[in-house]
Amino acid sequence: MSTPPLSMSYIHLMVVLIWALNTMAAAQSGLEMTQTGGSIRNRKQRDISCRENLEYPHDNICCLNCPAGKYVKAYCTGALEKGTCEDCDLDTYTEHDNGLRQCLKCTKCRSDQVTTKTCTITQNTECQCKPGYFCAPDQACEVCKKCSRCKDNEVSVKNCTTTFNTVCETRLPTSSTISGKTPGPVFLIVVAVLGITAALAGVYWMRRKPFKRTDTQNNPSATLKVVVDDQNNRSIEERQNNQNAVLDDTQLYPLLEQTQAENDLIKLVPLNGDESLKKSFELFEELDVHYHNRFFRHIGLSDNAIKSTVHLHPEDRVYELLKVWLEKVGMEADMNDLIKALNYLGQRLSAENIISKAIKNGYYEYAENEK
Structure with a gap:
């Protein structure tokens, strides 16, 4: 009969213990909410990382x-939503999808x-960079640099571009530059013939030189004949040009005979038509x-x-x-005429260098019967 009171006391003790544990749990939960700003949801959202x-x-x-070409005018109010996107204004841009509050300003070229x-x-x-200037892609392009020009003893193997400077190489010896290979027997024979021809022409001219001077002195009107005959049909400028041309030809007349044979030998054929x-x-x-x-008079x-x-x-003036000259001559423009003009003026080395570069750059080649 003593068992029931003991059982009731045990039950009462268990109820008190459970109540105490719940009170402690509630207090701990309240402390955590206070430390996290009163919201467990806020603590979890703070750990979210956006894609x-x-x-x-x-x-x-x-x-x-927002898509490219727009910016965020107003933020979204819910997760995984898009805010208000607005088109970029004039002289601004965005190249990719973005969350920018304003577009980027367009670059102004220097x-x-x-x-x-x-x-x-x-x-x-x-x-x-403008033509004639370059900036290497692996360098900070704060200012474009002027393209280099090859020295007198160099040839250009790669022209200057907007991103790379001119590439030059030391010029090959003249005797092998023209043919592009080691001189062979045929080439040496041609050189020997040219040398003998030039020597004979020089001797021939030296013997005729006194007679040429006598003819000119006895008939001074001979050098003016070209101008006088054209006075009725040509402008003052053309007559003056003729007088200057006569002067140049009088001073350089010996070179005409000396280089006549050479002019007949040099023949170039363009590989790219007018572009060459x-x-x-x-x-x-x-x-x-x-x-x-x-x-240029010549x-x-x-x-x-x-x-x-x-x-x-x-250099710009020559170009x-x-x-x-090309516009004036038109379809009859020929590289060979320019080379002959250089030889006529005694600029044979310049002519040889130009021929060498023109062939090396792939603009021209020798005619079949000249190779």
């Missing part, structure tokens, strides 16, 4: 990116650059500046055309005047 290139974080949630692609809302401006001739113009930069006026340019380029750099 790269797809989302961006805002207030502990991930918003979806004064030493040209624009190759204009800026759009999805692409920045693209710039490159145009590309070869840059090779004439090495022409001695003292021979510029004589050279190929038929007027004094006015020659004087109009006197303000240019000598511009050759373009004037």
Whole structure:
């Protein structure tokens, strides 16, 4: 009969113990909520990482990116939502999906650059160095550098581009440069024949020289005949050009006979039509500046055309005047005529160097019967 009271006391003790444990658990939970700002949800969201290139974080949630060409005008209010996206303004852009609050400003090309692609809302401006200048891609392009020119004892093996400088190599000996290979028996025979021909021409001219002077002195009007005959049909400028041409021919007349045989031997054939001739113009930069006026008069340019380029750099002047010559001559323009003009003026070394470069660069080749 004493068992029931003991059982009731045991049950009462268990109830008190359970109540005490629940009170302690509630207190601990309240402490944790206080330390985390009162929200377990906030602690978990703080650990969320947004997917790269797809989302961006805002207030502990991930918003979806705006597309290229737009920016975020207003953030999203819920996770995995897209906020308000707005188009980029003029002269601004975004190239990729983004969470930017404003678009990027378009690049402005510098004064030493040209624009190759204009800026759009999805692409920045693209710039490159002006012709005649370069900037290596592995260097910070703060300023474009002027392209180098090969020295007198060098030849260009690679022209300057917007990203690479000119590449030069030391010039090969002249005897092997023209043929492009080690001189053979045939080449040596040709050189010997040319040398003998030149020597005979020199002796022949020396013997005739006194008679030429006597003829000119006895008949001074002979050198003026060209001008007098054309006075009724030609302009003052043309008559003056004729007088200058007569002067040049009088001073250089011996060279005509000396190089006549050489002019007949040199024949070049273009590999790319008119383009071969145009590309070869840059090779004439090495022409001695003292021979510029004589050279261009000899190929038929007027004094006015020659004087109009006197303000240019000598190398640029040669290139511009050759373009004037090409426009004047048209379809009859021939590289061989320019080479003959150089030989006529006694600029044989320049002629040989130009021929060598023209062949090495793939602009010309020797005619079949000249190889």
